[in-house]
Amino acid sequence: MTKNQPRSQIRSENNAKDDSNDPQPPMRGRCLCGAVSYRVQGVLRPVWDCHCVRCRRWTGHHIAATGCDRERIRILGDEALRWHHPEEYPQVAYGFCVRCGSSLFWTVVGSDTISICAGTLEPPTGLHTQYALFTEDASDYHTLNLDIPPLPR
Ligand SMILES: [Zn+2]
Ligand SMILES: [Zn+2]
Helix, strand or coil, X not given: CCCCCCCCCCCCCCCCCCCCCCCCCCEEEECCCCCCEEEXXXXXXXXXXXXXXXXXXXXXXXEEEEEEEHHHEEEECHHHEEEECCCCCCCEEEEEECCCCCEEEEEECCCCEEEEEHHHECCCCCXXXXXXXXXXXXXXXXXXXXXXXXXXX
């Protein structure tokens, strides 16, 4: 765990790769109100469900997140994007839309990768759910899908 204080704002623009030579059209996603949208170039990681207490509270259920290298995502409208750093894990950053409250991103300060809440992507995503994490933290009402294996440690 790092002792560095998190940056209050994580810059997400101006670091996107020039995608003009990439034959694949970018995948797009957005929040409920559309104030925050994004484009991702290239292949996304399969979806991982995280049931940890923080992800459970932040999403109201569990996070279902894909992910990619930060340089492959271009976030538009990030004046409406805010990052919440949990007090007990300030290096963790949850990105949400300040206008509509949608959960959008998850990352670790200084990390090269970003997790994307898969439900914000425009379907068809072509993704599948690969692993489940911290299923022991799921709430008691939650009927877990036991076909989703735990993330290998
Ligand atoms: Zn919004
Ligand atoms: Zn989690």
